[in-house]
């Protein structure tokens with residue numbers, strides 16, 4: 001098929017390796033427009049690329065969480081193995097489709113034909129509303145043209161997206177790639193004529209929340225909005241196709257996770273105003289209710305009523321749950337700035353907030369607030385930056401990614417995984433205050449355990465004493481290391497002499 005080229009052999013370095021070569025290959029294979037779009041939506045820098053899991057996991061997860069949606073991966077078997085493993089680790093309980101390929105089927109264009117056949121086979125309206133096909137790194141670099149797939153088969157939408165690791169920096173933003181593509185299709189359908197009625201639709205004008213939230217959070221936000229006569233729309237990413245229409249039908253969008261650039265573009269195309277930040281703690285909640293009320297055209301007296309009802313118990317809860325601790329915050333969920341705001345309002349000292357997500361207008365108010373309260377905010381934070389901050393600050397508690405938590409524990413610093421511990425608890429309103437105070441109290445109370453652990457493991461687990469399979473503490477073998485160093489040096493010297501002689 002025209003436009004299909006195989007990536008050069010030196011791109012086999014896999015994740016995050018050979019990115020420029022892969023990008024060149026994708027552009028040469030006709031994907032320039034898509035690469036430009038990704039670069040504009042998900043800007044890089046200041047450093048090279050954050051170190052999160054395969055970005056495509058974000059899109060895969062969004063597809064797998066939707067009812068009546070089939071998800072098919074097109075990519076190298078090793079990538080697909082890792083992605084399916086991770087999806088089942090997170091309890092997907094859904095089949096992940098896979099269209100395998102080899103060098104020949106890729107170069108000859110047979111892979112595209114195989115994908116098209118698979119899509120036709122699976123797109124049964126009695127089973128599915130939509131079929132999602134995700135191009136991973138190699139098929140994207142090779143120009144497999146998912147945009148040529150039929151848009152609809154027997155009423156089943158076909159959503160083909162490119163989610164290469166060399167174009168989408170984090171798995172958080174990959175959620176937006178699919179959420180945005182689905183919103184676009186749903187918006188065009190709604191503009192073209194009548195669409196299916198959402199299963200649950202509020203009688204009130206609604207606020208659509210952007211981001212994967214703790215399940216109880218939208219209900220809590222709904223209670224805060226009620227005095228303004230507003231309800232909550234089904235959130236995006238959606239759980240069912242028809243919910244996309246209800247989300248698009250909102251009065252205003254709350255971009256509580258600020259990196260959903262493609263989704264925001266679709267809401268804006270539907271004429272919906274966007275409000276950044278989110279209702280955490282006291283000040284952000286007051287500002288957010290003001291901004292949402294104004295954007296929805298609500299009168300000031302109703303906005304004031306909503307604020308009065310929400311803020312009094314929040315003030316009481318903040319006063320009743322003080323935190324006296326220094327905490328560093330880092331993660332790749334997109335809610336890091338909101339978490340840091342809440343911690344500071346609870347009394348914590350937060351000198352550093354790192355997020356793998358990019359800077360966007362929708363977190364600007366949070367950035368300014370945090371910096372005014374003494375925090376350094378690092379967008380597109382690298383693991384090295386997060387580690388350096390933790391080592392420099394030596395906090396009472398570090399919230400972070402898996403490798404950061406591991407490093408923190410080795411240093412005897414209480415550390416917890418942002419995604420599994422913080423994102424798995426409420427964040428907004430009263431429940432958010434209680435949950436955050438409890439997390440910090442539990443973890444900092446156990447601080448001595450970490451020092452005991454460090455002294456217990458002192459001398460093992462590093463360098464020559466790493467590994468397992470011995471009965472006792474592994475012996476350090478410095479003489480073996482010295483012997484092999486001498487051998488290597490002698491070999492290098494001999495090679496140098498030989499090349500000088502030839």
Ligand code: SF4
Pocket residue numbers: 014015016054055056075076079082136137138164165166
């Ligand atoms: S698809 Fe994901 S796992 Fe595979 S090479 Fe790309 S970034 Fe890595």
